[in-house]
Amino acid sequence: xxxxxxxxxxxxxxVNGMTYxxxxxxxxxxxxxxxIINFAHGEFYMLGAFFTYFAVKLxxxxxxxxxxxxxxxxxxxxxxxxxxxxWPLRKEHEFTILLSSLGLGLLLxxxxxxxxxxxxxxxxxxxxxSIIEVGQLVITQQRVLIFFVGAVVxxxxxxxxxxxxxxxxxxxTAQNPEGAALTGVNIRQVYTVTFVLACGLAALxxxxxxxxxxxxxxxxxxxxxxxxIVVILGGLGxxxxxxxxxxxxxxxxxxxxxxxxLGFAQAIGYAIIIVVLLFRPQGLFGTARRT
Numbered sequence: 140x141x142x143x144x145x146x147x148x149x150x151x152x153x154v155n156g157m158t159y160x161x162x163x164x165x166x167x168x169x170x171x172x173x174x175i176i177n178f179a180h181g182e183f184y185m186l187g188a189f190f191t192y193f194a195v196k197l198x199x200x201x202x203x204x205x206x207x208x209x210x211x212x213x214x215x216x217x218x219x220x221x222x223x224x225x226w227p228l229r230k231e232h233e234f235t236i237l238l239s240s241l242g243l244g245l246l247l248x249x250x251x252x253x254x255x256x257x258x259x260x261x262x263x264x265x266x267x268x269s270i271i272e273v274g275q276l277v278i279t280q281q282r283v284l285i286f287f288v289g290a291v292v293x294x295x296x297x298x299x300x301x302x303x304x305x306x307x308x309x310x311x312t313a314q315n316p317e318g319a320a321l322t323g324v325n326i327r328q329v330y331t332v333t334f335v336l337a338c339g340l341a342a343l344x345x346x347x348x349x350x351x352x353x354x355x356x357x358x359x360x361x362x363x364x365x366x367x368i369v370v371i372l373g374g375l376g377x378x379x380x381x382x383x384x385x386x387x388x389x390x391x392x393x394x395x396x397x398x399x400x401l402g403f404a405q406a407i408g409y410a411i412i413i414v415v416l417l418f419r420p421q422g423l424f425g426t427a428r429r430t
């Protein structure tokens with residue numbers, strides 16, 4: 140076995156996996172706290188990439204500043220998405236909320252094609268073409284930035300949920316919404332903050348990954364698919380599951396693409412969904428629901 144090739148594939152897989160983690164963490168946060176499956180989540184990833192692109196091209200910002208502005212801008216859009224599409228339906232059947240999220244996703248995708256155009260675009264970044272070599276490993280600075288930023292954000296998110304008053308309110312709402320409301324928890328505020336965090340995480344992933352590949356308005360479908368593969372693998376509502384599931388999926392895809400074929404690497408996510416649903420429907424870190 141060529142260990143240099145193996146190390147390269149593992150490195151690539153870890154970086155790809157961190158992208159999946161950022162996408163899936165927002166999905167699992169919304170489900171874990173609010174018990175909502177948001178099919179429009181991938182479109183916020185798309186918006187993060189496009190907002191970064193236009194912040195560089197139209198506003199003349201440097202890449203880092205543009206990524207920050209894009210992340211904050213899409214996080215603010217999460218407030219409006221919650222107020223218009225999710226909060227009014229909070230007492231309706233879960234299927235109604237799911238359809239609402241599908242409608243929002245279609246609205247954002249088609250709106251993106253109208254505003255941004257259907258032609259693929261490339262987010263300019265000074266880190267995209269700069270190479271770092273460590274022994275036989277070769278990786279771009281952009282991909283190192285993706286992993287570093289993702290790790291820092293996940294640590295900060297964990298501290299926020301565990302140490303802050305809002306984080307405790309979110310955990311209380313996740314465990315028992317009615318009981319949390321009776322103790323004085325502002326459920327509407329919890330909804331808002333949860334969507335802000337989830338949309339911000341998706342946008343950050345789009346801003347980070349944008350310079351590594353072409354972006355287009357329908358890319359949200361790819362993002363939400365990867366996110367759902369990860370949350371099914373790790374367990375809906377489990378942030379540790381999203382982290383481990385995302386990294387695992389990235390590594391598995393990279394190894395499959397390097398040693399078998401790229402086509403198999405794209406299909407392996409579907410195989411993971413089937414196997415997990417057959418043998419452990421609650422995911423690796425999820426808890427089975429009692430009926």
